[in-house]
Amino acid sequence: MTERVVIVGGGIAGISTASALRSGGFEGDLTLVDAGEFPYDRPPLSKDYLAGNMPLEQIALQPPSWYDDQRVRLVNRTTVTALRPGEGKLELSDGGVLSADRVVLATGASAARPPIPGADSDRVHVLRTAEDADRLRTALVPGARILVVGAGLIGAETASTAVGLGCEVTLVDPAAAPLTTVLGGQLAEWVHALHTQRGITVLQTVVQSFTGLGVTGIRAQLADGEAARTYDAVLLGVGMVPHTTLAEQAGLAVDQGIVVDAGQVTSNPAVLAVGDPARLRGTDGTLLGRAEHWEAAQTDGVRAAATLLGKQLPADAAPWFWTDRHGRHIEGVGHMSDASLTVVRGLFDDPSFAVFGLREGRVVAAAAVDDPTAVRAARRMIDRRIPIEPNRLADPAINLRTLLRS
Incomplete structure (x- = not known):
C-alpha cells in the first residue's frame, strides 16, 4: 500500500500530480521538493514576467494556503541529490533524508546551450x-x-x-x-x-x-x-535538455529521457516520471518523442496519480499548445502534418480565423488565431472522430456546435 509519496520537482507536472492525488482521494503523506521559493508557471517567463508586468508571486502555480489546505509538505529551496528506491529513501541537498513508498520524478529540463564557440559569454x-x-x-x-x-x-x-x-x-x-x-x-x-x-x-x-x-x-x-x-x-531559444541524472544514478532506464509506460512508471515500479524528462515507450516497444508542452506535463501528472491510486488511466486526447506574440493568441491541436486536406475558416486578414486539417473526412488537427473556441471544438471533433463535411467546416456562418452534433 502506498502511504508516502514524494514528488521531486515543482513545475506544472509535479503540482498536477499532487493535486490529482488529493482530488482522487489519496490520504497518505505527500511531499513536494522544489529548488525554488515556490513552484511557479513557466509560460509567463517569456512574456509578462520578462516584460516586468507581473511579479513572481502572481505566476505561482498555487497560492501559499493551498499546500496547507491539501496537506502537501513543500520542501523548498532544496534539491534531491540521490534516489535510493530499493530502500525507499531520497537524499537532499541540505543533508536531510526523506522516506517514500513511491517517488514521482518531475525534474524538468534545462535550456539547451549548443556547442557554439563563445556561447558561454555572459551576454x-x-x-x-x-x-x-x-x-x-x-x-x-x-x-x-x-x-x-x-x-x-x-x-x-x-x-x-x-x-x-x-x-x-x-x-x-x-x-x-x-x-x-x-x-x-x-x-x-x-x-x-x-x-x-x-x-x-x-x-x-x-x-x-x-x-x-x-x-x-x-x-x-x-x-x-x-x-x-x-x-x-x-x-x-533552441530547445531543452531533460534532467535525467537522478534517474541514471538510480539505475532507471534512460534514453534521451526517462523511459516510462502509459502509467508514467519507470523501469523501477517504485518510481514514476512526469513532464519534460519523461519519454513514453509504446505498447509495441517503440520509444516515442518527449512531449515538451504545458498541457502534456499536466496530463502526465493526472496519469501518474491514477497509477498511484490504482485507478483507470484517463483517455488519450489530441495534443494542444498555445503561444502569445505581438498581441495575437495562437492555439493548435493535433499535428497538421497528419492532414491530407486543409480548410480555412474565415480569412487570414480577419480579427480571428482558424485552419482545420482533415484526413479521410475527419478533423485530425486545427490551429487558430484569436479563436480558442474553434480549437476547443476541433479537439472534440478529433477525440470523438466525428465525420465533417469540409465545405460546412469552412463556412463561418455555421456554428461549430452544430457540426459537433452532426
Whole structure:
C-alpha cells in the first residue's frame, strides 16, 4: 500500500500530480521538493514576467494556503541529490533524508546551450527559470540590440517581448517557417511574418560563433555570408535538455529521457516520471518523442496519480499548445502534418480565423488565431472522430456546435 509519496520537482507536472492525488482521494503523506521559493508557471517567463508586468508571486502555480489546505509538505529551496528506491529513501541537498513508498520524478529540463564557440559569454542568455528572466530583463532596455537564436515558442515570444520594450531585435532560425508541423505551412508563414511586420529583422540562417567585445557588446558570425554583426545581448531559444541524472544514478532506464509506460512508471515500479524528462515507450516497444508542452506535463501528472491510486488511466486526447506574440493568441491541436486536406475558416486578414486539417473526412488537427473556441471544438471533433463535411467546416456562418452534433 502506498502511504508516502514524494514528488521531486515543482513545475506544472509535479503540482498536477499532487493535486490529482488529493482530488482522487489519496490520504497518505505527500511531499513536494522544489529548488525554488515556490513552484511557479513557466509560460509567463517569456512574456509578462520578462516584460516586468507581473511579479513572481502572481505566476505561482498555487497560492501559499493551498499546500496547507491539501496537506502537501513543500520542501523548498532544496534539491534531491540521490534516489535510493530499493530502500525507499531520497537524499537532499541540505543533508536531510526523506522516506517514500513511491517517488514521482518531475525534474524538468534545462535550456539547451549548443556547442557554439563563445556561447558561454555572459551576454549569451537562456530562458528557463525566473532567474534567467531576471538576468535577461536587465538587457532589454530601449534601443538595445538583441539577437534571438531560434524562432520556436520561447524565441518568438521573447522577440515579441523585446521589441515591445523598444529593443532592436534580430531573429534567426534555419527554418523558413517554424511550427509548420503543428500549424501547417500557410498559417506558419503568416505567424512567422508577424515578426517582420513588427519591425524585427528575420534571418533564415544559423549562428557559427560568438566573440565577446567587452563592454561594447558581443559579435555574432552568422552562416549567411555577411560580416559579423554586433549585439548587446543574445538569447538562445533552441530547445531543452531533460534532467535525467537522478534517474541514471538510480539505475532507471534512460534514453534521451526517462523511459516510462502509459502509467508514467519507470523501469523501477517504485518510481514514476512526469513532464519534460519523461519519454513514453509504446505498447509495441517503440520509444516515442518527449512531449515538451504545458498541457502534456499536466496530463502526465493526472496519469501518474491514477497509477498511484490504482485507478483507470484517463483517455488519450489530441495534443494542444498555445503561444502569445505581438498581441495575437495562437492555439493548435493535433499535428497538421497528419492532414491530407486543409480548410480555412474565415480569412487570414480577419480579427480571428482558424485552419482545420482533415484526413479521410475527419478533423485530425486545427490551429487558430484569436479563436480558442474553434480549437476547443476541433479537439472534440478529433477525440470523438466525428465525420465533417469540409465545405460546412469552412463556412463561418455555421456554428461549430452544430457540426459537433452532426
